[in-house]
Amino acid sequence: CWRMSRIRANIWAACSRIRRRSSRAKPGRYVPVATRDAAWNRGAYLAEGISHCGACHTPRGALGAERKDKAYAGAAIDNWIAPPLDKTNPAPIAWNQAELVAYLGTGVSLYHGTAAGPMAAVPRGLAHLPGSDVAAIATYFTSFNGSAARAGQDAALIQKALATDRVGTGLQYDAGTRLFTAACASCHYNGGKGLNPLRPDLALNSTVHLDDPTNLIRVILYGIDAKDGAPGVVMPAFGTGFTNADVARIAAYLRATRTTKAAWPDLEQKVATIRAT
Ligand code: HEC
Numbered sequence: 001c002w003r004m005s006r007i008r009a010n011i012w013a014a015c016s017r018i019r020r021r022s023s024r025a026k027p028g029r030y031v032p033v034a035t036r037d038a039a040w041n042r043g044a045y046l047a048e049g050i051s052h053c054g055a056c057h058t059p060r061g062a063l064g065a066e067r068k069d070k071a072y073a074g075a076a077i078d079n080w081i082a083p084p085l086d087k088t089n090p091a092p093i094a095w096n097q098a099e100l101v102a103y104l105g106t107g108v109s110l111y112h113g114t115a116a117g118p119m120a121a122v123p124r125g126l127a128h129l130p131g132s133d134v135a136a137i138a139t140y141f142t143s144f145n146g147s148a149a150r151a152g153q154d155a156a157l158i159q160k161a162l163a164t165d166r167v168g169t170g171l172q173y174d175a176g177t178r179l180f181t182a183a184c185a186s187c188h189y190n191g192g193k194g195l196n197p198l199r200p201d202l203a204l205n206s207t208v209h210l211d212d213p214t215n216l217i218r219v220i221l222y223g224i225d226a227k228d229g230a231p232g233v234v235m236p237a238f239g240t241g242f243t244n245a246d247v248a249r250i251a252a253y254l255r256a257t258r259t260t261k262a263a264w265p266d267l268e269q270k271v272a273t274i275r276a277t
């Protein structure tokens with residue numbers, strides 16, 4: 001009992017400290033950074049003060065506050081993964097200014113797919129702002145996400161992605177390949193003609209590169225309806241037709257053929273858990 005009351009007292013003291021600090025800091029009042037230009041400051045103000053991108057993309061500490069030392073390092077939110085928006089973002093092609101402007105402004109980008117799940121509402125909200133504001137948010141994120149250092153690599157990465165898409169077309173005897181070819185390739189195969197942003201190239205999509213397969217599994221099970229992502233197009237839901245083993249097999253196949261990362265463990269169990277939530 002004594003230990004419990006001490007712990008409670010400590011938590012209470014920590015909470016009051018945070019409350020006092022945040023009332024002094026006046027949350028929501030943005031203090032411009034003098035060394036940055038107007039567009040960067042506008043972007044930081046919109047991202048942090050208004051849209052609050054960190055509410056989903058920044059991991060939280062034990063008391064539920066966003067961890068300042070891990071700003072935009074990615075976090076789990078509402079049974080989805082909000083990917084990292086800093087240098088640790090796993091997408092092969094960097095999130096440069098043009099990709100961020102397209103994704104945030106319209107919900108669909110050429111190289112990174114579409115905004116699904118809890119992210120789908122964000123481009124719909126940003127659509128009410130002038131284009132210069134969306135550009136300012138992109139300016140803010142590209143100032144720390146390492147995209148400038150990766151400029152010039154896109155052409156080679158696209159060729160690599162198109163080549164991995166062709167792998168499998170001759171491997172019809174493998175169960176994962178067969179399932180993917182039958183269920184997914186009709187829409188997601190990007191032959192030699194380049195990329196179609198309305199049918200995201202999966203080798204370039206963060207869902208297959210993240211450490212956690214949740215987003216990929218959710219998209220396969222529940223699809224993306226016409227109002228989310230790219231307006232008017234639909235990614236069908238496979239949850240009713242596919243068993244947990246089918247979904248796990250496709251996820252494992254994409255991980256193995258589209259990335260060089262370690263296989264996801266316990267995939268079938270993960271699919272079952274996601275269905276149950
Ligand atoms: C309500 C939670 C939420 C908020 C608020 C939010 N995001 Fe997201 N974001 C997500 C989720 C979940 C995903 C994954 C969506 C998917 O896989 O399609 C995502 C995906 C993204 C991606 C794609 C990352 C990748 O590698 O595929 C970018 C870029 C992004 N968000 C930027 C932002 C910015 C900038 C803001 C603020 C203007 C913001 N987000 C606000 C939840 C959120």
Ligand code: HEC
Nearest residue numbers: 113114116183184187198200207224228229230233234235
């Ligand atoms: C009828 C065409 C069609 C089929 C079949 C299809 N997809 Fe899609 N897929 C789409 C479209 C269109 C989008 C973009 C959706 C949007 O923006 O609303 C998409 C998006 C995606 C995304 C990107 C999600 C994101 O957050 O960027 C993934 C991953 C995906 N599909 C995986 C699959 C897998 C795996 C299969 C097979 C089980 C499959 N798709 C079958 C049309 C299809």
